[in-house]
Amino acid sequence: MQKIDYFEKNSDLLAQIIKDVGSPVFVTDKSALEQRVSSIKAAFGDNCLLYYAIKANFNPSIVNVLKSAGIDGIETISPYEIELAKKLGFANAQILFTGNNADWQELDIAKASGATVNIGSMSELNYYAGKYHGSNISIRVNPGFGDGEFKQVVTGGVSSKFGILHTQIEEALSIIRTGGINLVGLHCHLGSGIYSTDNFAPMVEYMFNLANGIESVQFIDIGGGFGVRYRQSDEAIDLAQFADVVSQCYAKYPKLRNNGVKIILEPGKYLVAESAFLLTKITNLREQHGVKIVGVDTGFNHIIRPALYGAYHHMINISKPYEDKELVKVVGNICESTDVLNEEVEISRPQEGDVIAILTAGAYCASMSSLYNLRPYAAEVLLEKHGFTLIRRRLSFQEMFGSLGFVP
Numbered sequence: 001m002q003k004i005d006y007f008e009k010n011s012d013l014l015a016q017i018i019k020d021v022g023s024p025v026f027v028t029d030k031s032a033l034e035q036r037v038s039s040i041k042a043a044f045g046d047n048c049l050l051y052y053a054i055k056a057n058f059n060p061s062i063v064n065v066l067k068s069a070g071i072d073g074i075e076t077i078s079p080y081e082i083e084l085a086k087k088l089g090f091a092n093a094q095i096l097f098t099g100n101n102a103d104w105q106e107l108d109i110a111k112a113s114g115a116t117v118n119i120g121s122m123s124e125l126n127y128y129a130g131k132y133h134g135s136n137i138s139i140r141v142n143p144g145f146g147d148g149e150f151k152q153v154v155t156g157g158v159s160s161k162f163g164i165l166h167t168q169i170e171e172a173l174s175i176i177r178t179g180g181i182n183l184v185g186l187h188c189h190l191g192s193g194i195y196s197t198d199n200f201a202p203m204v205e206y207m208f209n210l211a212n213g214i215e216s217v218q219f220i221d222i223g224g225g226f227g228v229r230y231r232q233s234d235e236a237i238d239l240a241q242f243a244d245v246v247s248q249c250y251a252k253y254p255k256l257r258n259n260g261v262k263i264i265l266e267p268g269k270y271l272v273a274e275s276a277f278l279l280t281k282i283t284n285l286r287e288q289h290g291v292k293i294v295g296v297d298t299g300f301n302h303i304i305r306p307a308l309y310g311a312y313h314h315m316i317n318i319s320k321p322y323e324d325k326e327l328v329k330v331v332g333n334i335c336e337s338t339d340v341l342n343e344e345v346e347i348s349r350p351q352e353g354d355v356i357a358i359l360t361a362g363a364y365c366a367s368m369s370s371l372y373n374l375r376p377y378a379a380e381v382l383l384e385k386h387g388f389t390l391i392r393r394r395l396s397f398q399e400m401f402g403s404l405g406f407v408p
Contacts, residue, residue, distance in 0.1 A: 001229045001274050001359055002029075007318040010383070014279065014318060017381055017388055018355060024280040024298035024378040026366050027357075027388075030065055032275035037069035040267065043239035044246065048263045051075045051096060053224055054085065056268025056363040057276075061382055061391035063088055066271060075266040079109045086113070096221070096266070098140060098187065099124070100162065111135065118187050118221070120163050125172055129179025138185025138221065139164055139172060143206050148225065149193025150309040156190045156203070163188070169210070183216050185264075189223030192269060195237055201245045208249040208256060217261060222246070224267030228274050230312050230360050269363040276362030278303055278378065279318075282354045283333070292328045294350050299332025299339045302378045303358060303365045307338045313361065317347040319354035326350065334373055366392075376400050 007014065017025060041050055049072040054063060058081065063074075073094035074085040085095045092114030099106055100120060104127055110117050111132060119125045120140040128137060142163030146156025155162045164172050176183050188207050190199055204222055211217045227237050250257050284295030305311035315330060317323075325346040332339040347356065369377050380392035395403070 001232070001234070001314075002277060002316075002357070003232070004316060004321045007316060007321055007357060011318070013383070013388065014355070018279060018281075021379045021381060021390060022394065023355065024278055024296075024302055026276055026278050026302075026361060026378055026380040026392075027383060028059075028062055028272075028276040028362060028380065028391075029383045030275075031383075031385075033062065033065045033272065034069045036271045036275065037066060037071055040239060040265065040270070041070060043243040044263070044265060045243070047250065047257070048246065048265055049073060049219070051094075051221075051264055051266040052271055053266050053268030054081050055367060057272045057365075057367050058084060059366065059380060059391055060084070060088060061380075061389070062272065062362075065382070071271075073264075075268075076115065079106060079113070082110065082113045082115050085115075096138070096185075096187075096264070116185065118185065122164060122168060122172065122175075125164070125175055129175050129181050133180045134182070136182045136184045137176075138187050138219075139176075139183065140187045140189070141169065141207065141210070142166060143188060143190075143203050145199060145203075146190045147194045147199040148191030149195075149227065150311070152309050153192040154190070155192075156188070166206070173214075183214060184218045185221060186211050186214075186217055186219075187221035187223070187264075189221075189266070190225060192225045193227045194225045195227035197241050197245050200242060204245050204249050208253050211256060211261060212253045215259075217256075219262045219264050220256075221264040221266060224265060224270060226267050226270040228269055228360060228363075230314060232314050273360050273363035276360075276365075278358040278361040278365065280356050280358060282350050282352050282356060285350060285352060292326060292350075294328045294330045294347075294356075295333065296330060296341070296356060297333055298358075298378065299334035299341070299373075299375075300336070301332075301334055301370050301372045301375050303341060303361060304368050304370075305364060306341050307336075313342065314359045315342060315345050315347055316357045316359065317350060317354050318357050319351075320348045323348040330356070334375070371400060371404070374400070 051073040053075045075096045095115035097110040097115040098118040118138040140163040146154040148154040280296040280298040300307040330342040376395045379394040381388045
């Protein structure tokens with residue numbers, strides 16, 4: 001996460017971005033992306049493959065940086081994500097398709113693409129086993145519990161819509177045997193925003209134990225969801241603790257290691273969230289019932305997490321980062337009462353025209369953006385050693401409206 005001195009060091013460059021590109025604009029630091037790939041691969045070692053969950057941020061320039069930095073593959077959710085992964089040079093064997101309530105057409109497209117298909121429901125499994133005799137599949141397992149920073153992002157547990165419940169595994173294995181398909185992978189993802197191994201460790205143990213009894217398994221995908229820092233006081237997670245959980249299970253189940261079973265990690269947020277911030281200008285100031293309200297030129301059309309989850313994103317007034325701070329409420333320019341970007345945050349004395357950096361904005365911000373109120377997507381730039389590159393331009397009305405697919 002960027003600190004105040006980062007913005008002081010790069011003040012001239014950020015001012016140039018605002019001048020040339022305007023606001024709002026997502027700014028991604030290339031070196032931060034590279035460092036994240038390096039740190040996770042160093043922690044987990046050669047037995048783990050690092051797949052990027054591309055839904056977190058699908059900007060091709062960002063994915064290419066991750067690819068050059070050494071990620072091993074892409075985890076996809078939809079046919080278009082598969083298509084993008086292929087266009088970016090990932091081979092069939094490097095693409096995992098984990099549909100969610102996928103219809104038969106999507107499963108057919110995924111099968112035809114050559115990606116490894118990861119089945120997440122008994123309904124999908126029955127269809128696939130009935131049609132694709134002899135093919136390879138993975139299944140997504142719901143171990144009966146999950147984890148995550150908000151209830152909306154917990155993807156395991158009996159009330160979750162994700163995965164084949166642990167109580168249905170024997171039935172699923174029976175369908176696989178009867179259908180003559182090959183179970184080559186087991187997948188589990190607890191949720192997003194995992195800060196300790198309290199739930200991660202029993203999930204990994206469960207998955208290793210399950211895989212140990214299935215001779216055909218070639219990989220165990222233990223998901224992603226590693227927590228990131230949203231507040232300045234947050235400590236980075238200890239990757240070594242998570243890696244130790246995996247290495248201890250390997251030691252406990254030597255048959256899996258001897259059979260060459262690989263472990264797949266599929267972080268999205270952890271790789272990209274802290275690499276980026278959203279620059280936005282202060283457009284309005286008002287005071288209501290003793291609360292100072294700061295209006296800016298972005299909103300939940302660009303950064304939906306606060307409205308969707310009540311999530312906190314720290315903010316820094318980069319126009320005057322070292323002045324005395326005030327407790328303010330920051331609101332956006334979307335015509336909705338829920339367009340509140342921060343209920344309470346301390347920033348240096350705000351004035352109209354100041355530029356605010358909204359931190360930890362690299363994941364699930366640009367990728368979840370919308371054209372609500374017919375406001376265009378934010379522009380995006382990539383910071384490099386000697387400057388910046390525009391990696392997504394702001395669309396004109398003609399470009400934006402023409403892309404919506406309306407038929408006259």
